[in-house]
Amino acid sequence: MIEFRDIYKIYNEGEAENEVRAVDGISFFIGRGEFVGIVGASGSGKSTCMNIIGCLDVPTRGQYLLNGTDVSTMSEKQLAHVRNRELGFVFQQYNLIPKLTILENVELPLLYKGIGQSERRELSFRALEKVGLADRVKKYPAQLSGGQQQRASIARALAGNPPVILADEPTGALDSKTGRDILEFIKKLNEEDGTTIVLITHDPSIAEECPRVLKIHDGKIIDDIRKQDIK
Amino acid sequence: MSITQSFMLAVKSLAASKMRAFLTMLGIVIGVAAVIALVSLMNGMSSLIVSSFEDMGMNNIMVSFTPRGGNREIKPEDMQKFCDDREDLYFGMTPTLNIMGATVKQGTVNSNTSSVVGVSELYDEINGKAVEQGTFLTYVDVENRMRNCVIGTYVRDYFFDGDAIGKTIKINGYPFCVTGVLEESAGGEQSSADDTILIPYTVASKIAFTRVSNYTVAAKDNEHVEEAKKELQKYLFNELGDEDMYTIITMQEAANIVDDILGKMSMVLVGIAGISLLVGGIGIMNIMLVSVTERTREIGIRKALGATPWDILSQFVVEAITTSAIGGVVGIFFGVFLARMLGNMVGLRAVISASAILISVSVSAGIGIAFGYFPAKKAAKLNPIDALRYD
Numbered sequence: 048m049i050e051f052r053d054i055y056k057i058y059n060e061g062e063a064e065n066e067v068r069a070v071d072g073i074s075f076f077i078g079r080g081e082f083v084g085i086v087g088a089s090g091s092g093k094s095t096c097m098n099i100i101g102c103l104d105v106p107t108r109g110q111y112l113l114n115g116t117d118v119s120t121m122s123e124k125q126l127a128h129v130r131n132r133e134l135g136f137v138f139q140q141y142n143l144i145p146k147l148t149i150l151e152n153v154e155l156p157l158l159y160k161g162i163g164q165s166e167r168r169e170l171s172f173r174a175l176e177k178v179g180l181a182d183r184v185k186k187y188p189a190q191l192s193g194g195q196q197q198r199a200s201i202a203r204a205l206a207g208n209p210p211v212i213l214a215d216e217p218t219g220a221l222d223s224k225t226g227r228d229i230l231e232f233i234k235k236l237n238e239e240d241g242t243t244i245v246l247i248t249h250d251p252s253i254a255e256e257c258p259r260v261l262k263i264h265d266g267k268i269i270d271d272i273r274k275q276d277i278k
Numbered sequence: 279m280s281i282t283q284s285f286m287l288a289v290k291s292l293a294a295s296k297m298r299a300f301l302t303m304l305g306i307v308i309g310v311a312a313v314i315a316l317v318s319l320m321n322g323m324s325s326l327i328v329s330s331f332e333d334m335g336m337n338n339i340m341v342s343f344t345p346r347g348g349n350r351e352i353k354p355e356d357m358q359k360f361c362d363d364r365e366d367l368y369f370g371m372t373p374t375l376n377i378m379g380a381t382v383k384q385g386t387v388n389s390n391t392s393s394v395v396g397v398s399e400l401y402d403e404i405n406g407k408a409v410e411q412g413t414f415l416t417y418v419d420v421e422n423r424m425r426n427c428v429i430g431t432y433v434r435d436y437f438f439d440g441d442a443i444g445k446t447i448k449i450n451g452y453p454f455c456v457t458g459v460l461e462e463s464a465g466g467e468q469s470s471a472d473d474t475i476l477i478p479y480t481v482a483s484k485i486a487f488t489r490v491s492n493y494t495v496a497a498k499d500n501e502h503v504e505e506a507k508k509e510l511q512k513y514l515f516n517e518l519g520d521e522d523m524y525t526i527i528t529m530q531e532a533a534n535i536v537d538d539i540l541g542k543m544s545m546v547l548v549g550i551a552g553i554s555l556l557v558g559g560i561g562i563m564n565i566m567l568v569s570v571t572e573r574t575r576e577i578g579i580r581k582a583l584g585a586t587p588w589d590i591l592s593q594f595v596v597e598a599i600t601t602s603a604i605g606g607v608v609g610i611f612f613g614v615f616l617a618r619m620l621g622n623m624v625g626l627r628a629v630i631s632a633s634a635i636l637i638s639v640s641v642s643a644g645i646g647i648a649f650g651y652f653p654a655k656k657a658a659k660l661n662p663i664d665a666l667r668y669d
Contacts, residue, residue, distance in 0.1 A: 103582060103662045124586045131584020142579045142666065146294050158283060159584040203583070 396482020598650020
């Protein structure tokens with residue numbers, strides 16, 4: 048599903064002093080339906096990793112296969128299509144567009160997919176129903192609580208029914224109880240719909256909830272723990 | 279994403295900041311309105327001038343002589359004979375002898391503004407004038423040097439209460455009997471065509487101590503104007519032997535020259551008005567650049583959700599086009615209103631041309647594309663990661 052083959056992301060390569068190896072030769076494989084947490088301190092390279100997985104950034108070297116296709120050499124336009132069809136994003140800061148209603152926000156990925164208005168409405172509404180925000184569709188992001196906004200952004204990630212959802216510190220801006228609710232919800236998605244989840248976090252208590260954890264330090268994987276193995 | 283969707287997006291985004299959208303459009307509104315108002319007024323002016331040329335008679339040929347001190351000259355009788363001999367080409371002719379600085383007096387009342395012109399009995403027909411009271415000058419008046427005159431309505435109203443026929447006025451001290459009043463043609467204003475006194479040219483020549491040097495010759499009809507002009511040229515050259523001693527110009531040529539000048543003037547004016555369109559366009563570009571910067575994060579989000587560079591480009595270009603096109607349409611209405619209002623103020627009928635509207639709308643939409651493209655390109659090229667991190 049998601050396969051990194053010796054991925055490097057190097058800034059200012061060749062300039063001895065300024066060279067930064069954000070990702071320094073990482074390889075891993077994440078299978079369909081897995082729930083993987085990527086853990087690391089800030090500056091460890093986990094965000095760069097996430098950006099590469101999310102097709103928001105391209106590696107300096109190495110191959111990244113998503114569903115068997117090499118996306119590391121794709122054009123900007125092709126990457127946009129991959130982001131649109133294969134991936135759903137959940138951000139720490141929710142990243143809802145403030146001028147659009149919740150429903151319109153959720154519709155966005157479908158709009159870029161080229162889905163017609165009525166079907167778009169229908170799919171978005173169903174996604175919002177799923178996260179329990181059916182009665183908030185006409186509200187604007189600022190009128191919702193943090194937890195509700197994050198649920199809306201999950202609905203947006205779900206709307207196009209992508210095989211992979213990338214969550215970048217999804218609970219980082221929430222209090223611990225709301226954070227736990229969100230995490231439960233993401234787990235449910237993984238268990239019930241079989242959506243592949245990649246969750247980035249620096250919080251060990253969140254990482255504990257993930258069946259598989261990749262620990263990253265200084266751009267390298269230092270640990271790959273599978274809970275099932277332990278059992 | 280389709281263009282319709284981009285358009286809906288643009289409208290929504292404009293509606294979100296109405297004041298800004300309005301101010302941005304204002305530049306285009308003013309530019310388009312200025313172009314349309316100016317073109318319409320210039321059109322109105324040129325059609326007014328053309329129609330007043332037509333009133334004066336498009337069959338007319340103006341001849342003027344430059345005295346060179348030679349002994350060869352053309353007298354009114356010669357011109358008369360020449361015209362009479364070619365009745366197939368000419369309707370007739372009238373000398374026009376302006377008495378410069380004539381003083382007109384009636385009792386103790388003076389007028390210095392009235393133009394006093396010596397003419398023949400054909401003047402009214404050649405120049406498309408008619409009397410509303412009394413009679414025009416006659417052949418007998420001209421031949422016998424009768425001190426009769428025909429006056430314009432301003433002169434009548436200035437000197438007399440109502441009826442003027444049979445009354446006497448003094449021109450440069452000589453008494454003249456009013457035999458007719460011309461129909462009003464210029465609103466009865468002072469110094470206008472209605473502030474005129476027509477007297478027999480024979481008398482005019484005598485009291486002003488000058489020879490007749492200007493003539494209006496009328497061709498029989500429209501088709502004969504060019505031929506009539508050529509024949510006249512031939513005749514004058516044969517008689518005088520020097521092209522510099524006379525100038526001949528047909529009314530049509532004069533109208534064409536004026537039309538040409540007006541055309542050039544309106545090009546210049548439209549050019550000046552066009553500058554305000556350009557400034558309006560720069561205003562759009564400026565605000566679009568601000569908008570792209572402000573919405574960097576939004577652009578990042580959209581890109582993360584699968585917007586292609588083209589989607590982002592078209593979103594901003596369509597927004598710019600929508601702004602300028604709405605401005606353009608409002609500008610048309612405003613321009614038409616302005617043209618009508620100014621036209622009424624200066625007594626001109628503004629002629630609103632479809633081409634002016636078409637051009638200014640396409641120019642304003644073009645400005646949207648031209649000035650929207652650069653900021654839109656900037657937005658489309660944004661790196662999604664940087665854009666997402668932007669605050």
